[in-house]
Amino acid sequence: MTTFSKDDVKYFADFVRIGLSEEDKGNFSAQIADLIESVSNLKEVDVTGVEPMTHPVPMINILREDQPKDILDREKMLASAEDQEDGLIKVPDIL
Amino acid sequence: MTLTSKTAAELQALLQKGEVTVTELTNETLKTIEKTEEQIHAFIHVAKEEATARAEQLDQAPADARGPLFGVPVGIKDNIVTKDMTTTCASKMLEDFVPVYNATVMDKLEAAGAINVGKLNMDEFAMGSTTETSFFGNTLNPWNTDYVPGGSSGGSAAAVAAGEVPLSLGSDTGGSVRQPAAFCGVVGMKPTYGRISRFGLTAFGSSLDSVGTFSRTVEDNALLLGVIAGEDDNDSSSSAKQVPDYKAALTGDIKGLKVAVPSAYLGEGVDAEVAATVKEALKVLESLGAVCEEVELPHVQYAPTTYYVISSSEAQSNLSRFDGLRYGYHTENAENLEQAYFRTRQEGFGDEVKKRILFGTYAMSADHHEDLYVRAQRIRTLIAQDFDKVFENYDVVIGPTAATTAFKLGETGGDQLVHYANDVLAVPANLTGRPALSVPCGFVNELPVGLQIMGKHFDEETLYNVGHAYEQATDFHKRTPAIREGN
Numbered sequence: 001m002t003t004f005s006k007d008d009v010k011y012f013a014d015f016v017r018i019g020l021s022e023e024d025k026g027n028f029s030a031q032i033a034d035l036i037e038s039v040s041n042l043k044e045v046d047v048t049g050v051e052p053m054t055h056p057v058p059m060i061n062i063l064r065e066d067q068p069k070d071i072l073d074r075e076k077m078l079a080s081a082e083d084q085e086d087g088l089i090k091v092p093d094i095l
Numbered sequence: 096m097t098l099t100s101k102t103a104a105e106l107q108a109l110l111q112k113g114e115v116t117v118t119e120l121t122n123e124t125l126k127t128i129e130k131t132e133e134q135i136h137a138f139i140h141v142a143k144e145e146a147t148a149r150a151e152q153l154d155q156a157p158a159d160a161r162g163p164l165f166g167v168p169v170g171i172k173d174n175i176v177t178k179d180m181t182t183t184c185a186s187k188m189l190e191d192f193v194p195v196y197n198a199t200v201m202d203k204l205e206a207a208g209a210i211n212v213g214k215l216n217m218d219e220f221a222m223g224s225t226t227e228t229s230f231f232g233n234t235l236n237p238w239n240t241d242y243v244p245g246g247s248s249g250g251s252a253a254a255v256a257a258g259e260v261p262l263s264l265g266s267d268t269g270g271s272v273r274q275p276a277a278f279c280g281v282v283g284m285k286p287t288y289g290r291i292s293r294f295g296l297t298a299f300g301s302s303l304d305s306v307g308t309f310s311r312t313v314e315d316n317a318l319l320l321g322v323i324a325g326e327d328d329n330d331s332s333s334s335a336k337q338v339p340d341y342k343a344a345l346t347g348d349i350k351g352l353k354v355a356v357p358s359a360y361l362g363e364g365v366d367a368e369v370a371a372t373v374k375e376a377l378k379v380l381e382s383l384g385a386v387c388e389e390v391e392l393p394h395v396q397y398a399p400t401t402y403y404v405i406s407s408s409e410a411q412s413n414l415s416r417f418d419g420l421r422y423g424y425h426t427e428n429a430e431n432l433e434q435a436y437f438r439t440r441q442e443g444f445g446d447e448v449k450k451r452i453l454f455g456t457y458a459m460s461a462d463h464h465e466d467l468y469v470r471a472q473r474i475r476t477l478i479a480q481d482f483d484k485v486f487e488n489y490d491v492v493i494g495p496t497a498a499t500t501a502f503k504l505g506e507t508g509g510d511q512l513v514h515y516a517n518d519v520l521a522v523p524a525n526l527t528g529r530p531a532l533s534v535p536c537g538f539v540n541e542l543p544v545g546l547q548i549m550g551k552h553f554d555e556e557t558l559y560n561v562g563h564a565y566e567q568a569t570d571f572h573k574r575t576p577a578i579r580e581g582n
Contacts, residue, residue: 019441039400052472056528062331080422
């Protein structure tokens with residue numbers, strides 16, 4: 001039986017900066033334990049000497065000239081931000 | 096016959112000759128949408144004003160400037176960015192997000208003369224198979240509103256099935272176009288990875304994602320793919336291969352076609368009546384000259400968990416961009432930057448999304464990266480090699496699109512075995528980058544069943560031709576849900 005504690009949930013949630021309630025932690029601890037259990041079947045497969053597949057269609061070195069184009073409108077983009085000042089996105093205090 | 100019950104090809108004939116104006120068709124479409132939405136809720140946003148204005152503009156266009164989708168209404172899954180029109184991914188995180196640019200597919204649709212009539216409902220960030228994880232409420236299946244339309248592109252499939260639009264776009268990371276197409280009795284294509292630009296498609300699993308196409312006939316689907324496929328400077332993974340004339344491939348001649356039927360595709364977990372329906376469809380193909388043989392795919396039973404590890408790992412990276420600072424939902428309850436990140440995501444993401452991000456983070460962590468994530472990538476290679484071997488001797492692989500018909504609302508597909516069987520059918524096309532088409536092939540208890548035709552890389556032509564030949568020999572695609580009567 002795989003266990004994945006509430007502390008485990010918090011450990012990984014902190015990495016990706018997702019806040020969770022105590023109730024969330026309990027729910028995800030059970031759900032993720034189930035997931036880990038179900039993907040354990042991958043351990044049955046002999047993968048000796050098999051290359052990992054990172055891309056479904058082989059492609060090599062797709063390059064183009066590094067020229068700026070289709071510049072998006074700065075004002076319009078800034079309008080999507082919660083807060084802005086002098087053309088910059090304003091964020092809450094760091095500390 | 097009302098305008099909204101016509102196919103895009105039929106509408107084209109009328110519009111190009113000027114027998115119907117774009118404004119007339121658009122008004123008719125918006126009226127149908129208004130009436131139908133009360134019953135199925137396929138749209139998150141109906142673009143009434145934009146569509147009306149565009150129709151008037153198109154009616155002024157000179158006859159020689161009319162593109163191949165001139166005046167045709169199209170619905171767009173709400174994870175494809177549309178300039179100046181909300182793109183929510185069915186998430187609170189993007190509830191009010193208005194993109195400043197168009198996805199490449201939107202530019203292509205516009206150049207072809209199509210009219211975007213609105214944004215379609217989906218599972219949040221395309222994570223789900225019922226459209227029930229949408230922040231904006233679920234969509235109902237037009238064939239029976241006690242059932243889900245499938246997902247994640249549930250709105251795209253339901254809108255086409257209900258006669259709201261003849262064409263729509265969806266996206267398919269692990270079956271999200273094909274399964275709802277099957278559940279709603281319409282045609283759905285997930286083309287080869289790289290056939291359609293992903294620029295402007297909100298990323299979920301970047302090595303799996305594809306834009307896909309919905310329609311009521313194979314011919315219409317071919318028409319739509321022909322418009323939106325092709326290389327794009329803004330997506331380095333888009334293919335430079337020339338886009339063929341898909342419509343020209345619809346000869347209806349499939350004599351000698353070699354069909355592989357994997358034993359796992361009609362085995363454990365697949366509903367007996369769905370399996371029987373698909374076997375009948377195979378007989379139809381045989382009567383048209385195809386040769387069907389059973390084959391084995393030794394690693395396909397590992398496809399679901401391989402997919403789950405890879406898609407969640409890619410998702411946790413892709414979704415890290417939603418921080419609430421540059422765009423999208425922003426928490427009101429933060430005293431500092433750190434809290435802003437935590438609370439924005441806590442309040443903005445739904446549970447399914449959080450679960451996948453957390454699992455993906457686990458799979459990518461130093462302790463598990465090699466033994467889970469990289470191992471899944473190696474098994475992905477083995478699964479792809481199994482299919483490569485089959486395709487050395489066969490033209491297509493055929494099976495059901497989904498293991499069952501549509502699930503009842505609130506019952507997410509029944510037991511684990513059914514879930515597993517569904518994923519065995521759905522995810523190999525994404526893991527291997529191969530194209531796969533779902534066409535209607537019958538009904539079980541008055542709910543549609545889909546036939547899945549998977550092909551060689553960049554051989555969408557054969558899939559369309561097989562689908563078309565089957566469609567010509569049957570009339571399942573002509574049946575319409577009762578909801579459309581009187582439209």
